[in-house]
Amino acid sequence: MEFIRKQLWLVLAFIGLCGFAFVWLVIPREPEIENVWHLLAKLVSYLFIIGAISFFPNKLKYGHLMVYVPFLIFLGYLIPRVSFFGVTGNVIVTNFASVGEWYTLLYLLVVQMINFTVSFAYRMGGGTPGRTMKISLLATITLFSGFLDIAFYTINPVEVPEGGLIYAHHIIVLVGHALSYKETIVFALCHLPLFLFVMWMPLDRWFARISERVQGRNQQKQKSVPTLVS
Template sequence: MTARDESPPSPSLLDGNVTASLPGNVSDVVLRGQRRWARHLWWMALVAGAAGAAIVWLATPHGRETQTAGELAAKLLAFACLCVAIAFFPWVSQRLQWLVYIPFVFFTGYLIPRISWFYYGDVSRAQGDVFYTHLYMLFYPAIVLTVAAAYRIGGGSPGRCLKIMATGVVILFSGFLDLMWFAVNPVAIPPVIDAPHINLFTGGPISYGATILFALAHVPIAVVINLLPVDRWITRLLGAGEPTPVR
């Protein structure tokens, strides 16, 4: 018998039945899932995403321009798998919040020193494409995944977690960054903006004013993404039913 307004003690992390330390929830939606694959989806997606990221990093050019549609699809698929792995991580617990420290090791042990070198060491900009790859294929996606992982481990729902990551991608591809590059730096606004991710949709460089419209067109997309009942869909997909209230 438990005291009033208290939750039952959480079981061990090793028994696969860790409960979320959230008022009103006995367990996370992934742990409630009746599908056999529900609790295994996260690590299967993690393996697929890690393998895909390795293939993209080792087998595709480290350049600013995307050579083929297949190359872009491979990059997005690898990222999507990592997003699924984070969103469906089943053990939502404050005792696992130390996992959020792991990205800091990656940032300070490799990514930031490497990116810094392109400024301090590669003064001739001989490796500009490699710099672009590290900044936009590693640094920004790593930030998005880190924020989502912190949210998920802290008790956030899988659906909202996916929305955070999807919104991060939309903001990057919207052209907002390309516009702000000229707004925050001491450079003149050019007649056209040549951005690879925009060119994929427009067929080539577009004017600065058209880029503003292109960016604004992504606002309703982000709004729609965040209004979708993704958690409801996930609950049905996993056969999780409704959460059991704590008494």
């Protein structure tokens, strides 16, 4: 049991990540499955990573912050890459009428459902209300900080638009105009104090005090209600 508790997740993670590297670097990125072993390699890697997550130690002091880490991957790589193919593919270039639908599905549904699903899973696994709320709030701050917009022009083979301005509408509505790439970085860094403030807020302590006060008031009301003596 000691091995399972401490080392098994590392073994599973190592094998799973090696399998992921093989799938990512060797197997062709095509929708067609040419060989059965391509599918098997993907499934086996997938199962080992599931095992690593299942046996991951969940008693770390700041373990709840580990739940936030996947958001950095989503917002720093996956979503910008999907956005890139949407911008340079058929959505915006040749089918401008569907931009709103594409934007809504990706940013207002997919991104938010990732947030809600991860937070809900953490809560169902025993996470406290305060820590669960922090996970969602930190992810939301990261989303609106400009981190995703910076990542889009960093990891994708695309240059900043003419004039050197990034037209991120959620930033424009706040500052009143589009920002340059460097100004967007400064804008994102300005969110660090808010990020740290939320991370260190004693939400569970506040929720406990509110609950105690509400419970105390209810008890006082019950005591003040006169009883009828028959």
